[in-house]
Amino acid sequence: MKTGAQYRESLRDGRRLFLDGRKVTDLEAEPLLAAGVAEVAAGYDRHHRPEPDAVGPWFTFPTSPEDLRTQLHELLTWDMTTVTTAQGLQALLTAAARMRADHPEYAARVEAYYEWCKREDVRGVQAITDAKGHRKLSPSQQDDPDLYTRIVERRPDGIVIRGAKLHITAAATSHELVVMPTKRMKPGEEDWAVACAVPANAPGVTIINTTYAPRGAATGEDERYWPHSSHHNMPEGFIVFDDVFVPNERVFLAGETAHSATFAHALGLWERLGGTAHLAEIGDILAGFAQLIAEANGLERVSHVREKISEMIMYATLVRAGLEAAISTAEKSPEGWMFPSELYTNAAKHFGAAEFSRMVRHLHDIGGGAILTAPGPGDLDSAETGDYVRKYMRTMDGVDAEYRMRLFHAIRDYTADTFGGWQHVTMLQSGGGLYAQRMVSAKHYDMAAAKRMALRIAGLEP
Numbered sequence: 001m002k003t004g005a006q007y008r009e010s011l012r013d014g015r016r017l018f019l020d021g022r023k024v025t026d027l028e029a030e031p032l033l034a035a036g037v038a039e040v041a042a043g044y045d046r047h048h049r050p051e052p053d054a055v056g057p058w059f060t061f062p063t064s065p066e067d068l069r070t071q072l073h074e075l076l077t078w079d080m081t082t083v084t085t086a087q088g089l090q091a092l093l094t095a096a097a098r099m100r101a102d103h104p105e106y107a108a109r110v111e112a113y114y115e116w117c118k119r120e121d122v123r124g125v126q127a128i129t130d131a132k133g134h135r136k137l138s139p140s141q142q143d144d145p146d147l148y149t150r151i152v153e154r155r156p157d158g159i160v161i162r163g164a165k166l167h168i169t170a171a172a173t174s175h176e177l178v179v180m181p182t183k184r185m186k187p188g189e190e191d192w193a194v195a196c197a198v199p200a201n202a203p204g205v206t207i208i209n210t211t212y213a214p215r216g217a218a219t220g221e222d223e224r225y226w227p228h229s230s231h232h233n234m235p236e237g238f239i240v241f242d243d244v245f246v247p248n249e250r251v252f253l254a255g256e257t258a259h260s261a262t263f264a265h266a267l268g269l270w271e272r273l274g275g276t277a278h279l280a281e282i283g284d285i286l287a288g289f290a291q292l293i294a295e296a297n298g299l300e301r302v303s304h305v306r307e308k309i310s311e312m313i314m315y316a317t318l319v320r321a322g323l324e325a326a327i328s329t330a331e332k333s334p335e336g337w338m339f340p341s342e343l344y345t346n347a348a349k350h351f352g353a354a355e356f357s358r359m360v361r362h363l364h365d366i367g368g369g370a371i372l373t374a375p376g377p378g379d380l381d382s383a384e385t386g387d388y389v390r391k392y393m394r395t396m397d398g399v400d401a402e403y404r405m406r407l408f409h410a411i412r413d414y415t416a417d418t419f420g421g422w423q424h425v426t427m428l429q430s431g432g433g434l435y436a437q438r439m440v441s442a443k444h445y446d447m448a449a450a451k452r453m454a455l456r457i458a459g460l461e462p
C-alpha cells in the first residue's frame with residue numbers, strides 16, 4: 001500500500017491541469033486544490049499497512065449483507081477520491097461479469113486491470129457523463145461527433161479516443177480515468193461504444209477543474225468561517241481526450257453496442273447506493289443543526305419549529321430505512337458478490353434527493369437570517385467590534401455569541417454558501433438524476449402484483 005507521501009509524489013507525473021484558466025503545475029501549491037490532496041493523502045496514511053499483500057478495504061467486493069453494511073459505513077469516512085475509486089471499480093467488475101459470456105477477453109482485461117489497481121494502490125475516477133450536445137439527438141446525429149467520446153482510430157495495438165467527460169469528481173487527484181459510455185448506443189454507433197482506462201497524465205488528456213473549496217479560506221481568511229468545506233473539498237474535472245492512445249490491454253469495450261449500457265447500469269447501482277448512505281448521514285446532520293439552532297434561539301418548544309424538526313426526523317429515518325432495506329434484501333451474484341436491491345436503492349435515493357431541498361428549507365426557516373449575516377470570526381476577535389458582537393449575538397445564559405455564531409457559520413457553509421450550493425445540485429444530479437432513478441425503480445417494481453391486489457379489491461380478480 002502507498003503512504004500519503006508516496007501518493008503526493010505520484011501526482012507529480014506531468015498531468016495537464018487547469019483552474020480558472022491558469023495552468024496548475026503543482027497541485028499542492030494551489031490553495032484551492034491542496035486540501036483535496038491533503039485529505040486523500042491522510043486517508044492513505046490512516047489505512048497504510050506495510051505487509052506486501054495488504055490492500056485497502058475499497059478493493060474488496062462485499063460477499064454478505066454484513067460486508068455490504070460495513071463497507072457503506074466505512075465509505076462515509078473515506079475521501080471522495082477513494083469513494084469514486086471503490087464505486088468505479090465495483091462497476092467495472094460488475095460489467096465484466098455481465099459481459100463474460102459474450103466477450104471473455106474484455107472480462108479478462110477488466111480483471112487484470114482491477115488486480116493492477118489493487119497492487120499499485122491507485123485511485124481512479126468514473127468518467128461516464130459526456131458533453132452530450134443537443135440532448136434530444138443521439139451521438140451520431142450531433143453536428144459535432146466528438147460531443148460523445150468516441151474511437152477515432154483503431155490500430156493493431158490499441159485505439160485512439162477523442163471527446164470529453166464532464167463533471168468528473170476527483171479527476172485531478174486520481175491516477176486513473178475509467179472511461180465508460182454514458183448510455184446505450186444503437187447499431188451504427190459503434191465508435192461511441194467505448195470503455196477503457198487512461199492514466200491521468202496520458203498525452204492528450206487535459207483536466208479543467210472547478211471546485212467548491214472556499215475562495216476566502218484560500219486567500220488566508222479565517223477557516224472558522226468555513227468549518228466544513230475548508231477541510232473537505234475535492235475538485236470536479238472537465239476532462240478532454242484529444243486523440244488519446246489507449247493500448248489494447250486497457251480497452252474494455254470498442255464497438256460492441258449491445259454492451260454499451262452495461263457499464264452505466266452497473267455504476268448506477270453502486271453510485272446510488274453510496275449516495276443514499278451519504279443522504280442518510282446528511283439527513284441526520286440537518287436534523288441536528290435544526291435542533292441545535294432552535295435551542296440556541298430559545299425556540300425548541302414552539303409548535304411550528306417542532307413540526308419541522310419532526311419532519312426532518314422522518315426524512316432522515318426513512319432514507320436510512322430504504323438503505324437498510326436495500327442491504328438486507330441484497331442478492332448474491334454467481335461470482336459470490338452481494339448486490340443491493342435495485343428497487344430499494346433507487347427509490348431511497350430518489351426520495352432522499354427529491355426531498356432534500358425541503359429539509360434545507362426547514363433548517364433555513366428555523367435558523368433565521370443570521371445563517372447568512374452572522375459577523376465573521378474576525379469581528380469577534382476585533383478589539384473594536386468584539387464587545388458589540390458578544391453583546392448582540394448571545395441569546396441567554398449558556399448560549400454565548402461564539403457558540404451561536406459557530407453554529408450559524410457551519411449551517412451557512414454546509415447549506416447556503418459555495419459548498420451548500422454544490423451539495424444542493426449534486427443531490428439531484430449525482431447518480432444520473434431523478435428521472436433515471438424513477439425509471440429504474442419502475443422497472444424493478446412488481447406492478448403485476450400491485451394490479452392483482454387492486455383487481456381483488458374491485459372484485460375483478462380472474
Ligand SMILES: Cc1cc2nc3c(=O)[nH]c(=O)nc-3n(C[C@H](O)[C@H](O)[C@H](O)COP(=O)(O)OP(=O)(O)OC[C@H]3O[C@@H](n4cnc5c(N)ncnc54)[C@H](O)[C@@H]3O)c2cc1C
Binds near residue numbers: 429
Ligand atoms: C457535482 C457533480 C459530480 C458529478 N460527478 C460525476 C462523476 O464523477 N462521473 C460522471 O460520469 N458524472 C458525474 N456527474 C454527472 C451527473 O451524473 C450528471 O450531471 C447527470 O447525469 C445529469 O447529466 P447532465 O448534467 O449532462 O444534465 P442533462 O443531461 O442536461 O440533464 C438535465 C435534465 O434534462 C433531462 N434530460 C436530458 N436529456 C433528456 C432527453 N433526451 N429527454 C428528456 N429529458 C432529458 C434530464 O432528465 C434532467 O432532468 C456529476 C455531477 C455533479 C453535479
